[in-house]
Amino acid sequence: MGKKILIVEDEKDIRDLYTEVLKDEGYEVDEAAEGESGLALCLSGKYDLLLLDIMLPKKDGLQILREISKKGILPKLIVVLLTNLGIDAIIKEGFALGATSYIIKTEMTPDQVVAEVKKVLTPKSPVAK
Amino acid sequence: MVNSPQELDPVDLLKKTEAELKEREFQLSSINQEVYKKNLELLKEKRRLETILYNMAEAVFVLDANRNFTLFNNTAQKLLGYSEEQVIGKNCDDVFFLYGEKGARILALELIKLASDASAFVKLDFILEARYGKRTANINVSQIQISYEERLEYVVLIKDVTEEKMIAKLKDELIGIVSHELRTPMTAVRGYLWMMGSGRGGELSEKNKSYLARAVRGTERMIALISDILNASSLEQGRLDLKIEALNLKDLILEEVDELRARAEQRGLSLEVAELAGLPSVYGDKRRIIEVLANFVGNSIKYTEAGSVKVFGQAQGGFVKVMVTDTGKGFSAEDKDKLFKKFGRLDNSLVTVAEASGTGLGLYISKMLVEKMSGQVGAESQGVGKGATFWFRLPIAGTWK
Numbered sequence: 001m002g003k004k005i006l007i008v009e010d011e012k013d014i015r016d017l018y019t020e021v022l023k024d025e026g027y028e029v030d031e032a033a034e035g036e037s038g039l040a041l042c043l044s045g046k047y048d049l050l051l052l053d054i055m056l057p058k059k060d061g062l063q064i065l066r067e068i069s070k071k072g073i074l075p076k077l078i079v080v081l082l083t084n085l086g087i088d089a090i091i092k093e094g095f096a097l098g099a100t101s102y103i104i105k106t107e108m109t110p111d112q113v114v115a116e117v118k119k120v121l122t123p124k125s126p127v128a129k
Numbered sequence: 130m131v132n133s134p135q136e137l138d139p140v141d142l143l144k145k146t147e148a149e150l151k152e153r154e155f156q157l158s159s160i161n162q163e164v165y166k167k168n169l170e171l172l173k174e175k176r177r178l179e180t181i182l183y184n185m186a187e188a189v190f191v192l193d194a195n196r197n198f199t200l201f202n203n204t205a206q207k208l209l210g211y212s213e214e215q216v217i218g219k220n221c222d223d224v225f226f227l228y229g230e231k232g233a234r235i236l237a238l239e240l241i242k243l244a245s246d247a248s249a250f251v252k253l254d255f256i257l258e259a260r261y262g263k264r265t266a267n268i269n270v271s272q273i274q275i276s277y278e279e280r281l282e283y284v285v286l287i288k289d290v291t292e293e294k295m296i297a298k299l300k301d302e303l304i305g306i307v308s309h310e311l312r313t314p315m316t317a318v319r320g321y322l323w324m325m326g327s328g329r330g331g332e333l334s335e336k337n338k339s340y341l342a343r344a345v346r347g348t349e350r351m352i353a354l355i356s357d358i359l360n361a362s363s364l365e366q367g368r369l370d371l372k373i374e375a376l377n378l379k380d381l382i383l384e385e386v387d388e389l390r391a392r393a394e395q396r397g398l399s400l401e402v403a404e405l406a407g408l409p410s411v412y413g414d415k416r417r418i419i420e421v422l423a424n425f426v427g428n429s430i431k432y433t434e435a436g437s438v439k440v441f442g443q444a445q446g447g448f449v450k451v452m453v454t455d456t457g458k459g460f461s462a463e464d465k466d467k468l469f470k471k472f473g474r475l476d477n478s479l480v481t482v483a484e485a486s487g488t489g490l491g492l493y494i495s496k497m498l499v500e501k502m503s504g505q506v507g508a509e510s511q512g513v514g515k516g517a518t519f520w521f522r523l524p525i526a527g528t529w530k
Contacts (some may be wrong), residue, residue, distance in 0.1 A: 013317040017324070055309070084312040085305070105316040106352045109323045 003048040003121055004028045008038030008064065009082060010056050014105065018051065021110040022117060035059025042068050042077065049121055052099075053082045054090060062090070065097040074098045078120050188287040194280045196221050196237040208289055210260025221285075225259040227268075232256075240270055241283055254290065265291045301366045308359045315355065319348050350488070357490035361471070364497045371414040371501060375526035378449055379405040381415065382440055385422040393430050393438060400430070404441040411449045411523040413502045418523070421495045421506075425453040425519045428491065433457030436516075448504070448522035459510035459517045468508050469496040492519075499523070 005027050009015040012033070019029045030047070032038035035056040042050060042064065050068075054061035061081060068074060081094045081102040091102050100120050103113060137145070182189060188205035190198055197220050201213040209216075209225055216224050220237075227235040235255065257266040269286040322345050324330065326338075333341065363369050386402050393400035422440075429438040436456030443450055460468065472489035496506045499521045510517040 011313055011317070014313075014320065017317070017320040020324075084309050084316065106312045106319065106355070110320050111323070111327070 002026045002028045004030070004046055005049045005051065005117070006030050006032065006038070006041055006047045007051045008032045008035070008041075008056065008061070009051065009053040010034060011053075014082075017110060018113060021114050025114055025118075027117070033057075035061070035064055039064045039067060042073065043071065045073060045076070047077055049117065050077055050079045051082055051103075051117075052079055054085060054094070055083075062093060062097065065094060065099060069098045080116065080120060186288075188289070190216075190221075190285050192221055192237065192241075192283045192285060194282070196241070196283075198224070199282065205287070208257075208259070208261075208264070208266075208287065225257055227266075228256040228258070230254075240268070240285075241272075243270070254294075257287065264289050265294045297366060301362060304359065304362045308355050311355050312352070315348065315352050319345075319352065322348060354488045354490075357488040357494060361490050361494055361497070364494065364501070369501065371417065373412050373414055373502065375410040376413055376415055376418065377408070377410050378418070378442055378451060378523075379408055381418055382422060382442065382451065385419055385426065386440060389423070389426050389430060392427070396430060396433070397435065398430060398433055399437040400426075401437060401439045402441070403439060404443060408442050408449055409444055410526040412526045413504070413523045417498045417502065421498055421521055422451070424491045424495045425521070428487075428519065429453050429455035429457060429517075431487070432517075444525065445522070447525055449525055450520055450522040452518050452520040454516065454518040456516045459513050459515045460508070461510075461513050465508065465510075468492055469506060495521070 005022055007015055007018055007022075007029060009018070009031070010033050015031050015033065019031060022029050030041060032041055035058040038052075038056070039059060041047070052061045052064060056064075061083075065079060068077065068079075079094075079099040081091065081099050082105055083090065083102060084105050094102065101116065103116055108116070182200075183202040183204075185202070185204060188208040189200070189202045190205045191200035193199050197218055198216045201211075201216050206212055211224060222237050227237075227240065229235050254265060254267050257264050257268075267288040267290045269288075271284050271286075272281050273284055274281050322341060325333070326341050326345065382402060382405060386400060390400050426438060426440060433455045434457065438453065438455045438457075440451065440453050442452070469492045471493045492506075499506045502523055504521055504523040506519070506521045508517060508519045
């Protein structure tokens with residue numbers, strides 16, 4: 001059974017690109033093109049990973065992050081920020097709100113995005129008791 | 130025969146005295162005229178200087194040792210909203226408020242202390258609040274003493290930079306937005322070129338593969354350029370947070386050299402590291418030092434056709450100097466000054482930005498980064514074709530407990 005990934009990204013070309021390579025890796029992928037429907041899907045609680053763009057119509061990425069973190073969904077849902085801003089302050093805020101990692105979109109090829117997704121979805125080795 | 134002393138007739142004597150008196154009178158009146166003329170000239174000169182002082186573009190006022198106003202020019206009156214009569218003799222802390230970068234109030238005494246610490250001259254940006262609200266002000270304070278007996282006075286010069294700052298901020302925001310808008314389509318271009326190259330859409334002919342490789346190179350250069358413009362712009366705006374800590378340069382150099390080794394080997398170059406043991410720690414921002422190292426070593430690899438690239442470091446007068454020496458293209462003496470400039474193309478050194486497929490901003494950014502970390506950069510070459518050494522130095526960290 002593949003892990004479930006939600007991509008919230010307003011640029012269709014980029015959304016399609018990531019969806020294609022991730023589906024090829026055997027992940028189940030859903031998409032949202034703007035913040036509000038993205039948030040609604042997040043709240044369904046059925047995803048393992050959220051690829052979240054920061055600049056989005058209707059509701060931006062940090063707002064979504066704030067709301068899902070309030071609803072207590074975060075420990076189960078891993079969040080990777082998608083950004084092209086490269087502004088340290090925004091990334092820092094994202095981390096403070098519970099994001100695990102971030103991807104600067106222009107700087108990564110699709111295989112590198114897949115590698116990052118695999119990395120964050122690999123459970124950390126349990127601490128020996 | 131003896132000559133008797135000449136005796137003058139009393140009438141003659143009177144005439145002579147009269148003539149002398151006339152002569153004196155004439156002299157006196159011409160001295161008087163001269164004094165009058167000089168006075169007039171002085172007055173004119175004083176008026177001229179006052180007119181210049183009172184109407185210059187900068188606000189100027191003078192404070193005595195108790196920080197009370199003794200002079201207040203027209204521009205100061207416009208900027209602060211008070212007439213000279215209203216403020217003369219008043220303490221300047223009662224007339225306007227100054228705030229530092231973090232919003233803390235700064236009293237005139239502190240401003241003057243800053244001025245005297247900087248020996249004669251200090252130039253700083255403050256928020257200035259007077260009758261007309263808050264303005265961003267660039268302030269200069271200089272101490273003056275007309276003669277030994279007289280006490281020190283302080284000449285304060287204020288330039289209203291509110292508009293300049295606003296324009297700089299807008300420019301900064303604009304560059305940020307434009308860069309972001311450029312990056313979005315570039316992400317798609319790069320992503321789909323990669324998809325094509327991965328063979329997902331079917332096998333490519335050799336010819337198409339080589340076309341594709343060129344498109345990928347161009348795309349990557351474009352992306353690097355956008356990112357460098359963004360970086361250079363934040364550096365210029367002073368909008369870059371540095372995390373300064375004591376760092377061991379040896380580890381950073383070894384790490385970065387390992388990262389770049391494959392690239393050097395691909396070009397058939399040897400990449401060596403030497404003389405790093407026992408280097409003292411320096412103060413700097415880890416991420417930024419790595420950026421500078423990557424830029425220097427990367428350049429050396431790029432501009433060297435055959436031979437080697439060596440990295441070594443040494444402690445030298447309070448600094449650790451890191452040198453990157455190559456056997457590459459080098460540069461001419463005339464081009465030395467252009468190296469660290471923005472888009473500094475080298476006319477006399479065969480190497481052009483386009484040829485090297487760089488952004489033309491790498492060394493410029495490196496220089497700014499190192500200087501932000503209180504260090505320096507430099508470069509030497511024996512001439513075109515004779516290799517080059519690029520170096521940077523950073524201050525040695527103090528002893529930590």
